[in-house]
Amino acid sequence: MSDLSLATAQTRYALRGFMRDASALGFTAFFPVFLLLLFNAIFRGDTRFAGLHVPAASYYTASIVSYEIMLVSFSSLLIRVTTNRERGLLKRFRGTPMPSWVYLISEIGRTIVVVATTVTVLVAVGAVFYHVRISGHLLAGLVTYVVVGVTCFCAIALALSAVSPTADSASAFGPLAATILAFLSGVFIPVDIMPTWMLDLGKVFPLEHLARGLQTAFLIPGSTGITATNLAVMIAWGAAALLVAIRTFRWEPLASGGG
Amino acid sequence: MTAVVEVQELRKSYGKVERLHGITFEVQAGEILGFLGTNGAGKTTTIEILEGYRSRDGGRVSVLGIDPAHATRAWRNQIGLVLQECELDPVYSVRETVSMFARYFKRPTDIVATIEAVGLADKTDERVGHLSGGQKRRLDVALGLIGDPEVLFLDEPTTGLDPVARREMWVMIDGLRQAGKTIFLTTHYMDEAQHLADRIIILREGEIAAQGTPDELSRSLGYRTEVTFTPFEGMALDTLIASIGAPVTREDSLVRFATDSVQTDLELLLAWAKDQRAQLANLQVIRPSLDDIFVQLAGSPVGMRQSTHE
Numbered sequence: 001m002s003d004l005s006l007a008t009a010q011t012r013y014a015l016r017g018f019m020r021d022a023s024a025l026g027f028t029a030f031f032p033v034f035l036l037l038l039f040n041a042i043f044r045g046d047t048r049f050a051g052l053h054v055p056a057a058s059y060y061t062a063s064i065v066s067y068e069i070m071l072v073s074f075s076s077l078l079i080r081v082t083t084n085r086e087r088g089l090l091k092r093f094r095g096t097p098m099p100s101w102v103y104l105i106s107e108i109g110r111t112i113v114v115v116a117t118t119v120t121v122l123v124a125v126g127a128v129f130y131h132v133r134i135s136g137h138l139l140a141g142l143v144t145y146v147v148v149g150v151t152c153f154c155a156i157a158l159a160l161s162a163v164s165p166t167a168d169s170a171s172a173f174g175p176l177a178a179t180i181l182a183f184l185s186g187v188f189i190p191v192d193i194m195p196t197w198m199l200d201l202g203k204v205f206p207l208e209h210l211a212r213g214l215q216t217a218f219l220i221p222g223s224t225g226i227t228a229t230n231l232a233v234m235i236a237w238g239a240a241a242l243l244v245a246i247r248t249f250r251w252e253p254l255a256s257g258g259g
Numbered sequence: 260m261t262a263v264v265e266v267q268e269l270r271k272s273y274g275k276v277e278r279l280h281g282i283t284f285e286v287q288a289g290e291i292l293g294f295l296g297t298n299g300a301g302k303t304t305t306i307e308i309l310e311g312y313r314s315r316d317g318g319r320v321s322v323l324g325i326d327p328a329h330a331t332r333a334w335r336n337q338i339g340l341v342l343q344e345c346e347l348d349p350v351y352s353v354r355e356t357v358s359m360f361a362r363y364f365k366r367p368t369d370i371v372a373t374i375e376a377v378g379l380a381d382k383t384d385e386r387v388g389h390l391s392g393g394q395k396r397r398l399d400v401a402l403g404l405i406g407d408p409e410v411l412f413l414d415e416p417t418t419g420l421d422p423v424a425r426r427e428m429w430v431m432i433d434g435l436r437q438a439g440k441t442i443f444l445t446t447h448y449m450d451e452a453q454h455l456a457d458r459i460i461i462l463r464e465g466e467i468a469a470q471g472t473p474d475e476l477s478r479s480l481g482y483r484t485e486v487t488f489t490p491f492e493g494m495a496l497d498t499l500i501a502s503i504g505a506p507v508t509r510e511d512s513l514v515r516f517a518t519d520s521v522q523t524d525l526e527l528l529l530a531w532a533k534d535q536r537a538q539l540a541n542l543q544v545i546r547p548s549l550d551d552i553f554v555q556l557a558g559s560p561v562g563m564r565q566s567t568h569e
Contacts, residue, residue: 006362013351013359020350087346095310095342096363097335097406252312253344 003102010098010106015113027175028076029118032068036060036122039188040130047190054219056190061126062218063187065119066211069146070181072115073153075174077107081161082170090251100251108154115150132218141217141224148231149210152238156206159241162248181207186215206237261288263323263410263441264309270317271304278304279465281318286410291432291442293456295449297557301465302445303343306414309443310340323409336365339408341399343415349388353379356387357401364406377401377431393424397431410441417451429454449553461556468556477549486528487515489540498534502527 001009018024039060046053084090093103123142126132157174164170182188184202191199191212202208209230217225264286271279279301286292296302307313308320311327311334320327325334347356357374361367374383377397382390390398396416403411416432417425432455435442446452452459453473460470469476490509500507503524507516518524521544532539 001362009362010359013355016355017348017350084348087348088342088344089346089348091312092340092342092345092402093363095312095335095338095340096360097332097365098363099332 011109014110048192057130062215069149077157083167152234155238155241158245265321268318293452293459294445296462300462337409339403339411341403368407485545488542
């Protein structure tokens with residue numbers, strides 16, 4: 001069996017496991033759809049974005065898409081990798097002839113499939129109920145931001161897994177970090193009514209750029225939302241995280257001692 | 260016989276503390292070696308160096324002719340592992356788990372036959388999360404065997420199992436002996452090593468305290484045979500001590516001494532008793548079990564007992 005087909009088989013295996021893990025499935029697949037419905041039940045009417053009056057419903061569709069990308073690529077991957085490491089599974093895999101990269105690629109492959117599926121559902125809900133108009137510009141922006149966003153947040157998850165001591169702490173930290181970033185980045189609250197200092201703080205982190213880019217693609221007709229700044233910030237975070245991950249990634253449980 | 264594992268003067272330190280003080284041993288092809296020690300003796304450190312997980316600070320190590328510090332993929336294809344702690348993903352079935360691991364190896368053995376060999380045939384489609392502790396441990400062994408390895412490392416395969424599950428595991432490992440596998444087994448149960456191993460190495464505080472077949476160990480360590488009897492009135496112990504030339508202790512209702520030449524000392528004891536005009540009550544000669552030997556060896560501070568390692 002070639003390494004590529006092994007990677008494909010391992011990805012399918014990871015996906016099957018994910019589908020059977022009720023809490024992971026609920027948290028990353030159903031929760032965002034629920035959030036989208038919830039926000040649109042609370043905030044009705046229009047909001048202002050880039051000087052235009054736009055439907056809040058479309059604004060939230062774009063926002064929740066960006067949130068979902070982060071949730072699956074960052075929180076969910078961090079929890080999975082930390083859990084498998086604490087179980088001794090990563091160590092066990094490392095003791096087989098399977099190359100290490102095959103395991104990591106399979107987890108990232110699983111992430112890509114889950115993001116692609118859930119984002120498609122969110123956009124479809126947005127198109128049917130929330131005034132989202134599917135256009136070539138929107139799709140170009142969406143695909144670009146999904147690819148760059150997934151890469152960036154996967155790298156950050158792998159980098160942070162080295163300092164995430166247990167599966168429990170990862171399960172607490174991952175979603176908490178995601179929630180705080182979502183508030184700072186104008187995902188849960190329209191940018192129009194957010195204080196400037198908070199938005200400025202949010203600009204340091206990649207989610208702000210992912211959210212703003214996607215909101216532009218969803219809300220401004222004829223725009224892909226792609227800007228050099230947005231891409232540069234996300235790529236810089238991703239590259240830095242990748243370097244950290246390569247140097248610090250751990251395969252053995254943290255408490256592993258000699259006997 | 261050819262050596263599958265060769266270890267010479269193996270040293271390992273954690274920080275400033277040296278954990279392995281230069282140990283030397285071999286494992287022959289087709290042999291089950293029992294590597295016995297208390298917690299902290301250095302068993303897991305040793306097995307993890309052999310498995311390629313840990314670096315070493317000195318000495319030479321070769322497993323199937325390869326230094327595990329430079330493990331290659333071809334080498335990993337010939338090595339089977341059962342780690343001390345590995346919690347498999349509970350959402351997959353036994354068959355799914357074994358099938359996935361089979362894909363990692365170049366020449367995996369038959370999946371159904373392997374599941375049968377570890378006694379999980381009736382649990383093939385059960386989720387890992389629903390297995391008992393003993394069944395999970397046997398699944399670990401199946402994953403160690405699925406690559407059809409030349410050598411299998413079993414790190415404390417029965418720790419934490421109930422007595423029935425332990426026995427089942429023993430029967431299974433006995434089956435592997437029939438199949439001619441070379442097995443490196445760590446354990447802290449002497450009865451387990453005695454039952455399963457062709458040869459036993461007792462490790463104590465990072466040094467080999469004793470090694471040999473179970474019979475050799477009993478024989479070479481027979482000097483701890485104990486003789487006891489009930490004290491009698493007017494007993495003159497000092498003459499007995501002078502006669503046998505070894506310390507004799509008296510407790511409340513027991514006189515005892517240890518000997519390495521049972522027959523001679525018994526003759527001296529009986530002669531002394533006759534001299535004392537006494538009938539010895541409850542005379543007993545107690546040959547230590549291997550368990551006692553292990554407790555003596557593994558529990559005593561370094562330097563207190565002579566090493567029988569030649």
